[in-house]
Amino acid sequence: MRIAEKLALAYPDAACSLVFSNPFQLVIATILSAQCTDKRVNQVTGPLFRRWPDAESLAAAAPREIERMIRSTGFYRAKARNIRGCAESIHARHGGEVPDRLEDLVKLPGVGRKTANVVLGTAMGRAEGIVVDTHVGRISRRLGLTSTREAVKAERELVAVVPKRHWIAWSHWLIEHGRAVCRARRPDCGRCVLGRLCRKVGVERPAAE
DNA sequence: ATCCCGAGGG
DNA sequence: CCCTCTGGAT
Structure with a gap:
């Protein structure tokens, strides 16, 4: 100890410095935060979540348009594919709600153990590690x-x-x-x-x- | 030049 | 284990 x-x-x-108002937004913001400062993530998530506030709308977004909005966070092609894939999976397989189990979170595209732990602990009050x-x-x-x-x-x-x-x-x-x-x-x-x-x-x- | 509050794929 | 993906900060 x-x-x-x-x-x-x-x-x-010390605390999470990403701006988010629900688990879905935190999943997306955390994926975007790879190799990128939280400050810049917060700059792009404003417009991003205004345009596509939930899984259903982001799942239907044009990949090109997503790429344009998140370009400055780096790895933008992979990130665009991943956050859209996340939205699709959350919408189609989880009823629009972010799953609250580590094993399910890790199955979402772009979500590894690190991101899953951040989401569980920060947005769900269920830190498992x-x-x-x-x-x-x-x-x-x-x-x-x-x-x-x-x-x-x-x-x-x-x-x-x-x-x-x-x-x-x-x-x-x-x-x-x-x-x-x-x-x-x-x-x-x-x-x-x-x-x-x-x-x-x-x-x-x-x-x- | 080199590193980053990663993840996926070989 | 290794590599790749990208822009930005330092």
């Missing part, structure tokens, strides 16, 4: 919790070290820590609250203090 306590002090307000993105996976490796890149293993190890309630909040804390301090290159170890709790596995050159 030590790791979690220290992170809580360091990032008291810690969200492991590239940041969190890296932290897990440096802490010495995992040695491979398998997100599922990292998730299992972190779940064992973090309090059982509020997993989604802990996830946001970890993500923020990985982004701001435990960076991929030149991690700011001098500013890290974890201190000696970290084994610094593979940390070649920390930033000067």
Whole structure:
């Protein structure tokens, strides 16, 4: 529990920064957020959800038109295909409602384990695990919790070290820590609250203090 | 140049 | 395991 306590002090307000008003919108926004800042996602989701507010309407949208609206988020062709496919599946196979089980979410096009965990925890209040993105996976490796890149293993190890309630909040804390301090290159170890709790596995050159 | 709050496919 | 998809930020 030590790791979690220290992170809580360091990032008291960490939270999801995507703008959404229902689970459907969060699924779409989260898919768009891959390799892209939340700020830019929020810029495109405004017009996007005004034009296609629900699964039924997005499922019927012209792919070209979707691509045009989300271009600036990168990977726009794949993302357009995926969010439209999501809308189709949610509309046709789930009665227009986003499924609330991990196994069903992961079957939606463009939704992997990371996105599914974000949606469950953030929009449904049903977090089933810690969200492991590239940041969190890296932290897990440096802490010495995992040695491979398998997100599922990292998730299992972190779940064992973090309090059982509020997993989604802990996830946001970890993500923020990985982004701001435990960076991929030149991690700011001098500013890290974890201190000696970290084994610094593979940390070649920390930033000067 | 290099990396990113991924996922799918080989 | 590896690769690809893309634009934007730094």
